[in-house]
Structures are given as C-alpha cells and as structure tokens.
Amino acid sequence: MxxxxxxxxxxxxxxxxxxxxxQIFEDEEKPVEAFAANVDFEKDIGxxxxxxxxxxxxxxxxxxxxxxxxxxxxxDPKEIDLxxxxxxxxxxxxxxxxxxxxxxxxxxxxxxAFATAINTGxxxxxxxxxxxxxxLMSANDRYNTALLIAGDKTPEFNxxxxxxxxxxxxxxxxxxxxxxxxxxxxxxxxxTVGRLHDMWIIPGIHNRKPEDVGGKFPRWLHVCGDIQRxxxxxxxxxxFMFRKVMLGVLKQVGKKMQDVSFFVYPTFSxxxxxxxxxxxxxxxxxxxxxxxxxxxxxxxxxxxxxVDAINAGRIKDGDLVMLATNGAGFSWGASLIQx
Amino acid sequence: MKEPVGxxxxxxxxxxxxxxxxxLFQEEGITLSSEIAARLxxxxxxxxxxxxxxxxxxxxxxxxxQLANVDPMQVEVVVEYSIMPQEYLVPVWNMSNKVxxxxxxxxxxxxxxxxxxxxxxxxxxxxxxAMLSENDSMKTALLVTGDTTIPGNRILNPADPVTVMGDxxxxxxxxxxxxxxxxxDTELWSDGSxxxxxxxxxxxxxxxxxxxxxxxxxxxxxxxxxxKGETLRRMSDKLLERAGVKFSxxxxxxxxxxxSEDEAAMQHAFEGNVSAVCASNRESHGHLQxxxxxxxxxxxxESGSVKQGDYVLGVSHGMGATAAxxxxxx
Numbered sequence: 275m276x277x278x279x280x281x282x283x284x285x286x287x288x289x290x291x292x293x294x295x296x297q298i299f300e301d302e303e304k305p306v307e308a309f310a311a312n313v314d315f316e317k318d319i320g321x322x323x324x325x326x327x328x329x330x331x332x333x334x335x336x337x338x339x340x341x342x343x344x345x346x347x348x349x350d351p352k353e354i355d356l357x358x359x360x361x362x363x364x365x366x367x368x369x370x371x372x373x374x375x376x377x378x379x380x381x382x383x384x385x386x387a388f389a390t391a392i393n394t395g396x397x398x399x400x401x402x403x404x405x406x407x408x409x410l411m412s413a414n415d416r417y418n419t420a421l422l423i424a425g426d427k428t429p430e431f432n433x434x435x436x437x438x439x440x441x442x443x444x445x446x447x448x449x450x451x452x453x454x455x456x457x458x459x460x461x462x463x464x465x466t467v468g469r470l471h472d473m474w475i476i477p478g479i480h481n482r483k484p485e486d487v488g489g490k491f492p493r494w495l496h497v498c499g500d501i502q503r504x505x506x507x508x509x510x511x512x513x514f515m516f517r518k519v520m521l522g523v524l525k526q527v528g529k530k531m532q533d534v535s536f537f538v539y540p541t542f543s544x545x546x547x548x549x550x551x552x553x554x555x556x557x558x559x560x561x562x563x564x565x566x567x568x569x570x571x572x573x574x575x576x577x578x579x580x581v582d583a584i585n586a587g588r589i590k591d592g593d594l595v596m597l598a599t600n601g602a603g604f605s606w607g608a609s610l611i612q613x
Numbered sequence: 614m615k616e617p618v619g620x621x622x623x624x625x626x627x628x629x630x631x632x633x634x635x636x637l638f639q640e641e642g643i644t645l646s647s648e649i650a651a652r653l654x655x656x657x658x659x660x661x662x663x664x665x666x667x668x669x670x671x672x673x674x675x676x677x678x679q680l681a682n683v684d685p686m687q688v689e690v691v692v693e694y695s696i697m698p699q700e701y702l703v704p705v706w707n708m709s710n711k712v713x714x715x716x717x718x719x720x721x722x723x724x725x726x727x728x729x730x731x732x733x734x735x736x737x738x739x740x741x742x743a744m745l746s747e748n749d750s751m752k753t754a755l756l757v758t759g760d761t762t763i764p765g766n767r768i769l770n771p772a773d774p775v776t777v778m779g780d781x782x783x784x785x786x787x788x789x790x791x792x793x794x795x796x797x798d799t800e801l802w803s804d805g806s807x808x809x810x811x812x813x814x815x816x817x818x819x820x821x822x823x824x825x826x827x828x829x830x831x832x833x834x835x836x837x838x839x840x841k842g843e844t845l846r847r848m849s850d851k852l853l854e855r856a857g858v859k860f861s862x863x864x865x866x867x868x869x870x871x872x873s874e875d876e877a878a879m880q881h882a883f884e885g886n887v888s889a890v891c892a893s894n895r896e897s898h899g900h901l902q903x904x905x906x907x908x909x910x911x912x913x914x915e916s917g918s919v920k921q922g923d924y925v926l927g928v929s930h931g932m933g934a935t936a937a938x939x940x941x942x943x
Binding site: 275276331332359361362363364365366367368369370371372373374375376377378379380381384387388389390391392393394395396399402405406408409410412413414427429464465466467468469470471472474475476477478479480481482487492494495497526602603604605 | 691693695696697698699700701702703704705706707709710711712713714715718719721722723724725726727728729730733736739740742743744746747748750763801802803804805806807808809811812813814815816817818819821822824827829932933934935
C-alpha cells in the first residue's frame with residue numbers, strides 16, 4: 275500500500291436549524307422496549323439539540339460539505355479523479371439504483387472524476403470507504419486525488435435511534451491525495467459480523483404495511499431495530515470487535531496502543547463514550563468529547579470529530595490519530611492517521 | 614512486481630422459471646410491435662418464483678466458492694454489485710452482510726456499491742483487484758449480486774422500451790496469484806450531469822409515500838443522446854494503450870445484454886468484435902443487470918472459442934451515467 279496517501283482537507287456542513295432533544299422526544303414515537311444498559315436513554319444521552327435540515331435535500335448537504343472542503347483546500351475540481359459517496363442512510367432516490375455521487379460530481383464541476391458510492395458499513399462506512407479509496411489510489415497511477423462525500427437527512431420524525439443515539443442531519447467531505455508528508459493514512463482495518471445483518475433495517479415502501487398508510491410516521495422509511503437482539507447479540511461483542519479492529523490496524527503498521535495520541539470516536543451518547551474510555555484506558559483529553567453538541571451524525575461523525583479536534587488544537591503535528599467506529603451490518607472499522 | 618489478480622471461478626444462479634417477453638408485455642399493458650421486438654432481441658427472461666434476491670446471491674456465492682475450491686474462511690472481502698432495490702433499504706441494509714453470514718466467510722468484511730447500474734460489476738471488480746493487490750493481508754475476494762426486478766416494472770421505459778429485465782444472481786471468486794482470468798486493468802468513467810437519467814423516485818426521501826413512483830424510470834431522450842459506443846471505445850483505446858495491448862490482439866469484446874439495438878451500437882464501436890454469446894444470452898435471458906458480464910464470460914469460456922492467454926475486453930454502460938471497461942487475460 276502506498277504509505278503517502280493522506281488527508282489533504284476535511285470539513286463538514288450542518289444545517290442551521292436546530293431542534294431541542296425534548297422536542298424530538300415529544301414529537302416522535304416512544305420506544306416500548308427495555309434497553310439492557312443501566313442508563314436513562316433520554317436523560318443520560320448527553321446530547322441537547324440536533325441539526326435538522328428543512329428544504330435542503332440529503333444531496334444538498336453533501337454538496338455543501340464538498341464545496342466548503344474544496345474551497346478550503348484550494349484545489350481545482352478538475353484535479354479530482356475519484357468521488358466516493360459514503361452516506362449510510364437512504365438518500366433522495368432509491369439505492370443501489372441511484373447515489374448522490376453523480377450529482378455531487380456535476381455540482382462541483384469535477385468533470386474528470388469517476389463517481390460511485392459505497393453502501394455498506396453504516397456509521398463505519400467511512401472506514402470501509404477509506405479502505406477502498408486508498409487501495410484504488412495505491413493500485414492506479416491515474417488516481418491521485420479522491421473526494422469522499424456524505425449527506426444524511428433523516429425523515430422528519432425519525433431522529434430517535436433508540437437505544438443507540440439521536441441523529442442530526444449533515445454532510446461531510448474529505449479530500450485524499452497522494453504524496454502527502456502529513457496526515458498520512460497508515461492503515462485501515464474493517465471487520466463485519468454478517469449474522470447481525472437484519473437487526474437494524476429500514477423496511478422500504480415495498481414492505482409498507484396497510485396500517486402505515488396515511489399516518490404521521492412513514493415507518494417504511496424509519497429505522498427499525500430489534501432491541502432484544504441488540505441487547506443479547508450486539509452489546510456483548512461490541513467492545514471485543516472494537517479491540518479487534520484497533521489492534522488489527524496497529525499491527526498492520528507496527529504500532530502500539532500507547533503510541534496513539536488521540537482517538538476519534540462516534541458521538542452516540544455520553545455513556546457510550548464513557549464505556550469506550552473505560553474499556554481501553556483512554557483518558558478523556560485524548561478523545562473527541564465535544565461533538566456531543568452536534569448530536570450523532572452517522573458516518574459523518576468521524577469527519578466532525580477529526581475536524582473539530584484539529585480546529586481546537588487537540589491534534590498536533592506528529593500525533594498518531596486513531597479513528598474508530600461501528601455501524602449497521604454490523605461492521606467495525608479503525609484507521610490510523612499520522613500527523 | 615505485483616502478483617496479478619485473477620478469476621478463480623464464476624457462477625450464475627438463475628431462476629429455473631422463465632417467461633416470454635410477449636407475456637410480460639401483455640401483463641404490463643404494453644404493445645409489443647414487431648419493430649420493438651426486433652429492437653429488443655429478447656425472447657424470454659428468468660423470473661423468480663418465491664426466491665429473494667439475497668437467497669439467490671447466497672446460492673451463487675456458495676457454488677462459486679465450491680467451484681473455486683476455496684474455504685469460505687479464506688475470503689477476506691465480500692464485494693456486492695447489485696443494481697435493483699433489495700429486501701430492505703440500502704444503504705442501511707445490504708445483502709453482502711447476509712451472504713457473508715450464510716456462506717460462513719466470517720473472517721471477511723463487506724463492501725457494496727451503488728449508482729453505477731450495469732457498470733457496478735466492473736466497479737466492484739476494479740475495487741476488489743485494488744484491495745487484493747495493495748493489501749498483503751488480503752488474497753481472496755468474493756464478488757456477489759442478486760437482482761430481482763420490481764413487479765410490473767420489467768420493461769424499462771414502457772413508452773419506448775429499452776430492455777426487458779430478468780431476475781438472477783452471480784458470484785465471482787478473485788484471488789491474487791490465480792493462474793487465469795487475470796484482470797489486467799479497468800477504466801471507469803462517469804458523467805454526473807446524467808445522474809438522474811435512470812432512477813427510482815418513489816419510496817425515497819423525495820417521494821416517500823407514492824407507491825406508483827416506485828418504478829425504475831428512464832429519461833429516454835437523454836439516454837439516447839449519451840454517446841455510449843463512442844465513450845466505451847475511447848475508454849477501451851486508452852486502457853489498451855496503457856496495457857500495451859493492440860485492439861487487433863483482442864479475442865473478443867463482451868457487452869451487456871440490454872437489447873439488439875444496443876449490441877449493434879457496440880458492434881459498430883468495436884468493429885464487429887462483440888462475441889456471439891452476448892446475443893445468444895440476451896435472447897434467452899434478457900438484461901440481468903450486473904449478472905450480464907459473468908453470464909457472458911462463462912458462456913465464452915464454455916464455448917471453447919477462447920484459449921489461455923487470449924485477451925477479452927468487457928464493456929458496460931449504466932445509469933449514473935457511467936461507463937466501464939475491463940481487460941482480462943484468459
């Protein structure tokens with residue numbers, strides 16, 4: 275693998291409209307199942323408000339993020355060789371037939387690029403996409419610059435992802451480039467446990483039930499989680515799988531856990547962040563904590579956490595940064611960035 | 614020198630049940646004139662009889678691994694290339710996870726691709742080859758798809774039919790160091806201004822509750838205007854030059870099984886070198902989305918018309934709008 279592929283620029287876009295968590299819980303359906311963790315989902319989550327897109331489409335969110343990132347990087351859109359959409363929830367039209375990648379290509383004028391989308395990994399889609407993008411760039415002399423984009427807009431009354439988190443709308447973009455001396459992607463490790471494939475799904479209009487027609491909630495577009503299986507099958511292996519991918523990527527590049535200067539981890543909830551810190555002995559100052567004020571942003575969490583940490587001066591030159599997350603499917607991913 | 618990546622095995626798993634195009638046109642209330650019939654060049658298509666897309670994909674994956682004599686535990690990545698909507702909404706759900714579990718490829722991770730239409734297979738192929746050749750810890754990939762057409766939507770663009778879509782699945786086992794079927798290179802292209810040339814508007818965020826819009830729709834004027842043959846020939850010439858292979862060195866070209874009209878455009882662009890297996894498979898199976906290439910590749914190998922060392926070019930254009938070309942050395 276070409277070890278000189280790195281992150282040239284990254285940024286995100288969040289719609290300005292916000293909705294308080296109390297309003298979200300008031301508006302949306304109340305979960306009836308019990309959550310195995312010893313927490314009060316509504317009180318202990320640590321997120322106070324969510325960003326909510328109004329007239330903007332999911333693709334608009336991705337395009338806005340791409341434009342911000344392109345402007346910040348100063349590169350010509352015609353330099354981009356690859357565009358990969360890593361959005362992890364349904365987009366404006368039905369997938370896998372359609373993806374927003376082509377629309378982004380058109381809107382930013384990346385006329386030389388090839389545009390495609392990766393549709394696996396859930397919130398870990400960022401890691402899966404890093405794996406594919408760096409492999410394609412490493413294997414092909416003609417791919418020097420890649421733009422990774424995502425835009426997530428949840429249906430109006432589906433921001434409550436009980437028992438995991440509450441979700442914001444937003445977009446993110448990352449530009450990868452060859453011949454980087456800083457922010458180099460040293461390695462990516464992804465693991466999937468396919469037997470959990472149907473634990474977290476969105477039914478789709480073809481599975482719509484007659485009682486759902488005309489109601490307040492278009493349930494066929496809402497996530498449905500099997501909470502009993504979540505409690506019994508996911509929670510017991512979650513930290514084991516995180517350990518597996520994190521140690522896996524460290525082994526790939528000959529590093530140890532103590533070499534990691536900073537961790538970027540999803541902002542699912544305050545208790546989940548605490549559990550991660552305790553399990554891996556990560557002190558709070560080495561972990562993204564501030565992102566909770568944005569709410570959880572699916573796969574975009576990885577970009578938000580990374581960008582916010584750089585902007586806050588929490589990641590410095592020479593730091594080794596670990597980005598780790600999990601997502602629907604279920605998949606776990608970890609990547610190492612050398613600053 | 615990097616070890617080449619090649620095709621160890623390819624399998625198509627198609628429903629045994631078939632229906633005639635004449636019947637399907639009747640069922641969807643479309644007149645099948647002799648002019649349309651000649652333009653399509655499709656007699657019948659396989660239709661699922663209760664099977665789900667993912668179950669067909671699992672069956673294809675199992676057969677491919679068995680044929681390749683590969684233990685599922687050796688698979689490092691499962692790469693999925695479907696085009697049609699799956700049992701649940703993608704990207705939250707993807708059949709690759711189910712395939713991974715059902716075939717027992719527990720050491721692998723999964724990747725799926727969206728938005729490339731019939732080019733998705735070559736996007737998957739190119740990405741899998743890149744992962745296997747660039748990551749020392751990865752040697753074997755399982756590529757898989759299962760596509761079932763939306764009921765009542767088998768004829769694309771009823772006002773002026775473009776193709777008739779069947780149901781089917783396929784799987785391909787790729788391995789670093791495989792003796793044949795070496796994937797030498799792939800060229801990919803997309804035109805974002807045509808991102809909405811073909812899509813399914815209903816049941817999505819833009820049209821969440823209109824079941825009547827849950828149909829694959831095509832902008833025929835823009836589809837016709839898209840220079841498919843010229844684009845694919847230009848890409849092929851570029852790829853062949855990069856690989857140091859002359860056009861005259863090619864044993865044949867494999868294209869998608871969209872219609873006889875589309876094949877005629879490909880024959881024109883590729884100087885009559887499109888293999889006869891494409892027409893034969895098109896007549897008997899119709900358009901099977903990403904499975905068209907594995908089906909045609911298998912037929913070509915089985916026909917005995919290519920020998921080891923021969924060069925075969927696979928070309929495909931899809932919604933997105935995308936185009937893809939892969940060069941394979943048998």
